[in-house]
Amino acid sequence: MGDVAARVGVSRQLVSLVFRxxxxxSDATRARVLExxxxxxxxxxxxxxxxxxxxSGHVGVLFTLRHxxxxxxxxxxYPAAERVGYDIALGASGPGRDERKAVESxxxxxxxxxxxxxxxxxxxxxxxxxxQIPVVEISRPSDVSGVDSVRTDDHLGVHLAVEHLHALGHRxxxxxxxxxxxxxxxxxxxxxxxxxxxxxxxxxxxxxxxYTEEAGARAARQxxxxxxxxxxxxxxxxxxxxxxxxxxxxxxxxxxxxxxIVGYDDSQPAGLSYVDLTSVRQDATQLAEAAxxxxxxxxxxxxxxxxxxxxEPRLVVRGTTAAPRL
Amino acid sequence: MGDVAARVGVSRQLVSLVFRxxxxxSDATRARVLExxxxxxxxxxxxxxxxxxxxSGHVGVLFTLRHxxxxxxxxxxYPAAERVGYDIALGASGPGRDERKAVESxxxxxxxxxxxxxxxxxxxxxxxxxxQIPVVEISRPSDVSGVDSVRTDDHLGVHLAVEHLHALGHRxxxxxxxxxxxxxxxxxxxxxxxxxxxxxxxxxxxxxxxYTEEAGARAARQxxxxxxxxxxxxxxxxxxxxxxxxxxxxxxxxxxxxxxIVGYDDSQPAGLSYVDLTSVRQDATQLAEAAxxxxxxxxxxxxxxxxxxxxEPRLVVRGTTAAPRL
DNA sequence: GTGAAAGCGCTAACAA
DNA sequence: TTGTTAGCGCTTTCAC
Numbered sequence: 001m002g003d004v005a006a007r008v009g010v011s012r013q014l015v016s017l018v019f020r021x022x023x024x025x026s027d028a029t030r031a032r033v034l035e036x037x038x039x040x041x042x043x044x045x046x047x048x049x050x051x052x053x054x055x056s057g058h059v060g061v062l063f064t065l066r067h068x069x070x071x072x073x074x075x076x077x078y079p080a081a082e083r084v085g086y087d088i089a090l091g092a093s094g095p096g097r098d099e100r101k102a103v104e105s106x107x108x109x110x111x112x113x114x115x116x117x118x119x120x121x122x123x124x125x126x127x128x129x130x131x132q133i134p135v136v137e138i139s140r141p142s143d144v145s146g147v148d149s150v151r152t153d154d155h156l157g158v159h160l161a162v163e164h165l166h167a168l169g170h171r172x173x174x175x176x177x178x179x180x181x182x183x184x185x186x187x188x189x190x191x192x193x194x195x196x197x198x199x200x201x202x203x204x205x206x207x208x209x210x211y212t213e214e215a216g217a218r219a220a221r222q223x224x225x226x227x228x229x230x231x232x233x234x235x236x237x238x239x240x241x242x243x244x245x246x247x248x249x250x251x252x253x254x255x256x257x258x259x260x261i262v263g264y265d266d267s268q269p270a271g272l273s274y275v276d277l278t279s280v281r282q283d284a285t286q287l288a289e290a291a292x293x294x295x296x297x298x299x300x301x302x303x304x305x306x307x308x309x310x311x312e313p314r315l316v317v318r319g320t321t322a323a324p325r326l
Numbered sequence: 327m328g329d330v331a332a333r334v335g336v337s338r339q340l341v342s343l344v345f346r347x348x349x350x351x352s353d354a355t356r357a358r359v360l361e362x363x364x365x366x367x368x369x370x371x372x373x374x375x376x377x378x379x380x381x382s383g384h385v386g387v388l389f390t391l392r393h394x395x396x397x398x399x400x401x402x403x404y405p406a407a408e409r410v411g412y413d414i415a416l417g418a419s420g421p422g423r424d425e426r427k428a429v430e431s432x433x434x435x436x437x438x439x440x441x442x443x444x445x446x447x448x449x450x451x452x453x454x455x456x457x458q459i460p461v462v463e464i465s466r467p468s469d470v471s472g473v474d475s476v477r478t479d480d481h482l483g484v485h486l487a488v489e490h491l492h493a494l495g496h497r498x499x500x501x502x503x504x505x506x507x508x509x510x511x512x513x514x515x516x517x518x519x520x521x522x523x524x525x526x527x528x529x530x531x532x533x534x535x536x537y538t539e540e541a542g543a544r545a546a547r548q549x550x551x552x553x554x555x556x557x558x559x560x561x562x563x564x565x566x567x568x569x570x571x572x573x574x575x576x577x578x579x580x581x582x583x584x585x586x587i588v589g590y591d592d593s594q595p596a597g598l599s600y601v602d603l604t605s606v607r608q609d610a611t612q613l614a615e616a617a618x619x620x621x622x623x624x625x626x627x628x629x630x631x632x633x634x635x636x637x638e639p640r641l642v643v644r645g646t647t648a649a650p651r652l
Numbered sequence: 653g654t655g656a657a658a659g660c661g662c663t664a665a666c667a668a
Numbered sequence: 669t670t671g672t673t674a675g676c677g678c679t680t681t682c683a684c
Contacts, residue, residue, distance in 0.1 A: 001677070011654050016679065024653070041458070046434040047376040048677035051660050056373070065397035066594075074391055078423040087431070090416040097404040105413070108372040132367070217599045246600035249575055268392075273543045274572035327661070337670050342663065350669070374661035377676050 001044070007036050019044050046087075050110060059086045059295055060106035063117040064094050067211070067239070069267040069284065070117045073138060076288035077115065084296045086112075093120060103129065113295040119182045119211075134298035136291045139282075140182030141308060148298070150290040150309045154183045154264075157280040157313035158190030159197075161234045161262040164278070164315055166198050168323045170232040170260060174205045176219040176244060178236030181211045187264065191234060205230070209240055216243025224251060229259055231324035238263035238270045238279055245275070245320065256322035266316050276319035286311050327370070333362045345370050372413075376436055385412045385621055386432035389443040390420050393537070395564070395593040395610065396443045399464060402614035403441065410622045412438075419446060429455065439621040445508045445537075460624040462617045465608075466508030467634060474624070476616040476635045480509045480590075483606040483639035484516030485523075487560045487588040490604070490641055492524050494649045496558040496586060500531045502545040502570060504562030507537045513590065517560060531556070535566055542569025550577060555585055557650035564589035564596045564605055571601070571646065582648035592642050602645035612637050 005012040010029060017024045018033040025033070037043075050056045059081055063074050074090070081088050091106045093099035099120050106114065113134040116126070123144050129135050130146035142149035158175070165173050175191040178184030188206060195204045207222060209215040216235060220243065223229055235241035241263030245255050255261055263270055266281035290309045297303040331338040336355060343350045344359040351359070363369075376382045385407055389400050400416070407414050417432045419425035425446050432440065439460040442452070447463075449470050455461050456472035468475035484501070491499050501517040504510030514532060521530045533548060535541040542561060546569065549555055561567035567589030571581050581587055589596055592607035616635045623629040 012677095013655085013679075014653075020679090026653080029653090043430070043434050045377070045436060045677055046431075047373040047382070047436060048660090049679075050373040051371070051377050051662085052677075052679045053660080054679095065391070065400055071391035074418060075420045075422045078418070090418060092400060092404070092416060094401045096401045104369070105372075108369050110371060110373060213595070213598050213600075220600075243598070243600065246598070250600050269539070272539050272569070272572070274539075274546075274569065274576050339663080339671080340669070343669095346663090352669080355669090371661055374676090375663075377678085378661075378663045379676080380663095 001042065003040055004033060004037050004042050007040065008032050016044075056110040056112055057085065057087055058089045058109060058111045059292070060089045060091055060103075060109070060111035060114040061117065062091045062093060062099060062102055062106065062114060062121070064120065065092055066094065067118065067267075068269060069238070069265045069282070072267065072284035073117055073288050076285045077292065080285075080289045080292040084292060084300075086292070086295070093118075100125075107132070112299055115291050115295065119180075134295060136294045137182075138287055138291055141186065142306070145306055148294040148307045148309070150287055150294060150311070151183060152280075152282045152287070152311045152313040154186035154313070155190035155193070157264065157282070157315075158187045158234055159194040160313065160315040161264075161278075161280055162191060162194035162198065164317065165232040165234070165260060165262065165321065166200070168232075168260065168321060170324050171200055172203050172230040173200065173232045173234060174207060174223070174230040175234045176207045176209045176216065176223075176236060176240060178240065179208060179210045179215070181236070184211075184236055187234075187236060203230075209236060211237045211239055213239050213243035213246070216240035216245075217247040218243075220244045220247035224248075224253075229253070232260040232262075232321070234262045234264075236264060238265045238267045238277060241277055241279070241320075242269060242275065245277070256320050258325065260321040260324070262315075262321060270316075270318070278318045278321040279316050281314045281316050283311065283314075327368065329366055330359060330363050330368050333366065334358050342370075382436040382438055383411065383413055384415045384435060384437045385618070386415045386417055386429075386435070386437035386440040387443065388417045388419060388425060388428055388432065388440060388447070390446065391418055392420065393444065393565070393593075394595060395591045395608070398593065398610035399443055399614050402611045403618065406611075406615045406618040410618060410626075412618070412621070419444075426451075433458070438625055441617050441621065445506075460621060462620045463508075464613055464617055467512065468632070471632055474620045474633045474635070476613055476620060476637070477509060478606075478608045478613070478637045478639040480512035480639070481516035481519070483590065483608070483641075484513045484560055485520040486639065486641040487590075487604075487606055488517060488520035488524065490643065491558040491560070491586060491588065491647065492526070494558075494586065494647060496650050497526055498529050498556040499526065499558045499560065500533060500549070500556040501560045502533045502535045502542065502549075502562060502566060504566065505534055505536045505541070507562070510537075510562055513560075513562060535562060537563045537565055539565050539569035539572070542566035542571075543573040544569075546570045546573035550574075550579075555579070558586040558588075558647070560588045560590075562590060564591045564593045564603060567603055567605070567646075568595060568601065571603070582646050583651065586647040586650070588641075588647060596642075596644070604644045604647040605642050607640045607642050609637065609640075 589605035
């Protein structure tokens with residue numbers, strides 16, 4: 001930095017101002033500084049900035065690499081964070097890296113807040129974290145005080161799915177659920193109340209599964225073993241739905257001819273031409289923005305009460321749902 | 327840190343030693359320091375460490391969030407890096423975050439080397455980078471001097487796939503390729519020479535596609551339009567294979583009954599029960615370890631020549647390949 | 653717009 | 669094992 005300053009013939013703090021886009025330097029000087037910096041290959045050192053500043057300006061994001069929908073959220077977090085002036089520090093967890101280590105490492109970077117995507121952090125761990133920095137959990141209603149949550153209205157989302165199937169003429173609608181994954185409980189209860197509202201109490205049936213293709217595949221096999229298939233299924237999420245479809249199709253059961261299937265998330269695979277899955281859309285961009293907004297409110301506006309932001313889901317009708325065969 | 331030292335009744339540098347696992351502190355003191363640190367919630371500040379040390383001890387990893395196989399590699403990089411004492415700084419690129427920004431930000435963290443996973447960095451950009459720090463490219467043979475590369479022998483991998491199909495009795499074997507994606511060129515040429523070696527010159531046919539499900543789906547539609555289908559396909563990668571299978575299956579073409587399909591990567595979806603895809607395995611763990619080894623050789627052993635590490639692929643036979651229908 | 657001075661939290665080199 | 673000293677690259681404050 002000294003080199004740049006010397007070469008341009010200005011002071012070091014002027015160079016610092018320029019790089020931080022602060023007022024105090026003329027446009028000409030600004031341009032000159034940037035030009036010389038480029039020439040010299042100078043780049044401000046993040047570590048030094050973080051060390052010197054009172055605040056690090058970094059928000060940690062804890063995520064797993066396995067879920068396409070989570071990946072979309074991570075992607076959307078970057079531009080959202082940029083808009084409010086925060087940098088992102090990524091922490092991956094998964095086999096080979098437990099989330100404890102990932103969190104420790106993020107904290108060592110002095111992150112000011114943590115956004116948690118995905119299901120693998122226990123509530124009490126979150127509570128401990130929340131005592132140190134603001135924590136926002138995406139996709140799961142947080143029962144932990146001090147932790148904000150951002151999610152879509154899963155109750156309503158499943159309601160939309162069930163209504164859609166009912167409108168097509170289905171009555172035997174099964175819910176293949178997400179077990180204890182984020183949002184699964186709300187989706188289950190949404191299914192139950194929707195069925196009741198539509199007068200289908202006696203058709204209520206929940207098959208326990210999970211948020212993976214393999215869980216969907218297992219549920220499909222179980223349904224086939226059990227005897228008569230339902231005419232429609234609301235799956236816990238898209239991955240589960242895809243596992244169901246793959247398994248049914250392999251056994252000669254046609255989707256949507258023999259059975260209609262609705263997914264949840266409207267993640268990238270749902271839109272693929274040969275999948276063409278009817279799904280409940282959880283907008284990744286909206287979730288990301290809401291999460292960053294929650295962070296910014298805590299950090300920049302001094303909010304100190306928990307918030308639970310609930311976004312509205314939307315049903316995206318595609319080719320895996322049709323009227324039941326008569 | 328001062329607090330911890332004071333509380334234990336030792337010097338600050340002793341505390342520093344303990345946290346860096348350096349010799350010079352007795353076991354008893356070590357335990358006491360750790361205990362008090364825990365109690366006080368003390369954690370060494372990474373920014374300060376990086377700033378002070380001559381070397382940052384960080385290796386950057388540039389990746390996209392879209393490919394399951396890349397995700398597996400990222401996961402495997404963590405334990406590999408830990409073993410040689412490096413920390414990982416993740417930089418995601420994708421829609422919402424271009425790789426230029428991602429790289430800039432990693433560089434600003436003073437990373438000592440960069441591992442690039444995936445295809446989106448242009449060779450001349452890599453060359454520029456390689457002048458600043460060691461760069462390792464995973465999955466693609468690097469044509470850029472100064473850039474190391476780690477990959478599997480794609481030529482051989484496809485050869486194994488073609489041989490397997492030939493042994494089952496196939497002759498009309500098509501390659502649905504990966505376009506200009508990493509490794510695609512080698513896979514194409516591997517296909518050609520394998521076909522020639524087996525005396526199937528006249529059956530050689532390459533359909534241009536890409537590394538995504540949708541590219542596979544398009545290729546499948548094109549093959550169906552073209553008239554007679556081949557009896558077997560070697561796909562550019564697993565995602566492409568899955569797109570092929572999905573599209574064929576939807577049109578009533580049975581896999582492997584009507585057509586056998588081999589993927590490439592042996593990524594997570596290949597092993598799913600209802601996919602059960604025969605595929606060429608590229609071991610993510612091995613790739614990750616080799617990449618870290620290459621980094622460590624440059625950084626710790628002073629290697630200054632480029633290296634190109636080629637791992638051996640292995641064919642994993644599953645359910646999407648069978649003898650052709652007579 | 654400048655220049656001087658201080659210090660973020662840590663590591664390193666050395667002598668004790 | 670300890671204390672001392674110095675300084676990583678930057679931001680901040682203040683008087684000019």
